[in-house]
Amino acid sequence: MSKTSWSAICWRNVSLSLLDQRRLPAEEVWLELTSAQDVADAIRDMVVRGAPAIGITAAYGVVLGAINQKGQQKWYGMVVRDIEQLAASRPTAVNLFWALERMKTVLDNARDEASPPVAALIEEARLIHEEDCANNQRMSALALSTMQHMSGEDPFSVMTHCNTGALATGGHGTALGIIKAGASCGMIEHVHVNETRPWMQGARLTSWELSRENIPLSLNVESAAALIMSKGNVKWLIVGADRIAANGDVANKIGTYTLAIAARYHGVKVMVAAPLSSFDLTIQSGGDIPVEERAGEEIMYQGNTRIAPENINAFNPVFDITPAALIDVIVTEKGVIAQPTQDNIKNHVRV
C-alpha cells in the first residue's frame, strides 16, 4: 500500500476487499466479501469503521446484493431487503443512511427492468467513494488556511481523538487528513493522540497512520488530555463527526464532548471536519441523534482478560454529543462554518 494515497476499501468487480481494522497494527489482513450480509456483519463487527467509510462500504454492499440477484425474477425486493440489513448495522453515522439512499435511488430507477442495474450501482458506489476522497482533500486545504489565519505562522501542536484518517474514509481522511497535510507543510509540529477507549482507534489506527508518514506524535490516555492542554502548546483539537444536527451539535466518538469542554477552558480551538454527507438537517439538535450503545463486555475486558468483577452492569455508549457552542469551526468540502448556529448551518448546507 502506498503511504500517502490509499484506501482500506477496494472494489474488485465481483467482491469487496476490506482491510480488517480490528487486527491493525499487528497484522494487515484483507477480507474478501461477496454478499450484502457479509458487508453488514463487517460494519457491525468493526472490520470497517468511521462514518464515511461505513457509508462507502455499505454502497458496495448494495452492489454485491444486486450481483447475487442477477437472473432472479424478484430481484428488487431482495435487494431492498439487503439495504434494510445494511441500514441496521450501526445507528449513529448518518453517512450510512445517506449512501444507502443514493444507492436506493439508482435501484428504484430500474425497478421495472428484468434484472438489477449492476453497472449503474457500481458506478454510483465508485462515485460515492471518489467524491469522499476529493472532499477530504478540499477540507484539508480549507482547514489549513483557517488555522493559518487564526493561529499565525509559528508551528503548533494539535490533539485528535479516535481515527479519522484514510481508514475511516474513502482515503486521506477528514480531521486526520488535515493533520497530515498540516504536518507535511510544517504548520503542525506534533500530534497528541488520545487512545480512544474501548476500541483504541487512536492507539491502534491513528498512531499507525501517522507513524507510517513519520509525523511526530505521542499517545496518551484520554484522562491526560486536560493536563496536556494546560501546558499551552496545543492550539487545536481537531476531530471528525458521525452526525451533525441542524443546530450544529456534533455526534462523535465518546469522549469528544469532554475534550471540547477541556479545550474551551484552556483556550484550545475546536475544529470539526466532516463532509456534507455527515449533516442531518432532519434532526434539530444533538439530543435526538441515536447514540449507539455496544456490549458491556467491550469495557469489562482487556483483550481476553476480564478486568471487572462478575455480575456488574456496564454502560457503554460509543458516541457523545458536543454542543455547537463548544465548537469554533466546522469544515466541510464547501467551506468553513465559524461558530455554528442553526442559521449558518442551514445556509451552508442548503445553498
Ligand SMILES: CSC[C@@H](O)[C@@H](O)C(=O)COP(=O)(O)O
Ligand atoms: C472521519 S470519521 C469520523 C467519525 O466517524 C470518527 O471520529 C468516529 O467516531 C468513528 O467511530 P467508530 O466507532 O470507530 O466508527
